[in-house]
Amino acid sequence: MPRLMLTDDSWTLLSRIMSLTGRVYNKPxxxxxxxxxxxxxxxxxxxRDxxxxxxxxxTVFRRFNAWxxxxxxMEVFQFLNRFNDPEWLFIDGSIVKTHQDGASVKAPSEQAIGKSRGGNSTKIHxxxxxxxxxxxxxxxxGQVNDVIHGESLILGSPKAKIVVADKGYDSQxxxxxxxxxxxxxxxxxxxxxxxxxEDIDWCLYRYRHLVENAFLNIKKYHAIATRYDKLARNDQSVVALAFALMWLPMWVD
Incomplete structure (x- = not known):
C-alpha cells in the first residue's frame, strides 16, 4: 500500500469543508x-502511473479535473486561512521550472508560463x-518582476499593519x-x-525568512517544484492544496 498523507482527523475536517462549499457531495x-x-x-x-x-x-483524474x-x-485554502494573523505581511516570489510536457501548450503566457534564464518557468507570488x-x-x-505583483498581493491579502519585502519590491x-x-x-x-x-527596521526584516520557508515547504512536492500541468488553473489548484496542508495542523490537534 502506498504511503498515505491524511489522518482520520484531517480527512474529517477536509470532507466537511468540501461539503460546506456545496460543490462536492460527501462520499467515502x-x-x-x-x-x-x-x-x-x-x-x-x-x-497513468x-x-x-x-x-x-x-477516475481520480476526472474527479481532480472536475473539482x-x-x-x-482554492475554496478549501481560503476557508482554512481565514483565521490568520495579519499584523505582519511578508511577500516574495519564487520560480519553478516548467517541464517540457507542461510547456507544450498554445499561448503559454496565458497559462502563467514564461521564459526566464532557466528556460520555461512559472513564478509563484x-x-x-x-x-x-x-x-x-x-x-x-517566470520572467515577471516581483514588484509587478506587489500591489495585487497586498490587495488580495488581509489588511496588515506592516508589509515586509526584499529589494525586488523597491518601488516608491x-x-x-x-x-x-x-x-x-x-x-x-x-x-x-x-x-x-537608515529608516529600515532590520530586526523585523530578518523575519522575512518566513515567506522563504513557505516556499521550501511546498517545493518538497515534486509536482510543484517542477510544474507538469499545462493549464494555469490546474497548477494554481495544486499549489493551493499544498498551502492548505500547511494550515491543517492549526485546525487539527
Missing part, C-alpha cells in the same frame, strides 16, 4: 481520490502572515500604495538609492 470514496491527488503531487508521476490502491487513474473547474481547492502561513498567492510567467509607487492602506513598509532600497536605508 473521495478520501482515496484526494489521497491519489496528494500522492501524485508528492511524487510528480504521470496520472498512479497505484491501483487509489482507484482507476482516469478544479469548480475552484474547490506569495504573501504569508505573522506566523509564516500562506494567506494569498498568484501565478505568473508600492510604498505609497502600502501607506495609503494604513500600513507601514519595511522594504530596503537598492544600493544606488540616494535616500539610503
Amino acid at each position: 470514496e473521495h478520501r482515496m481520490t484526494l489521497e491519489g491527488i496528494l500522492y501524485r503531487m508528492r511524487t510528480g508521476i504521470p496520472w 498512479l497505484p491501483k490502491e487509489f482507484g482507476a487513474w482516469n 478544479l473547474k469548480k475552484g474547490l481547492m 506569495l504573501a504569508v502572515d505573522s506566523g509564516g502561513l500562506p494567506v494569498y498567492f498568484e501565478l505568473s510567467g 509607487t508600492l510604498r505609497e500604495s502600502i501607506q495609503h492602506k494604513g500600513a507601514q513598509h519595511v522594504i530596503p532600497r537598492k544600493r544606488n538609492s540616494k535616500q539610503g536605508n
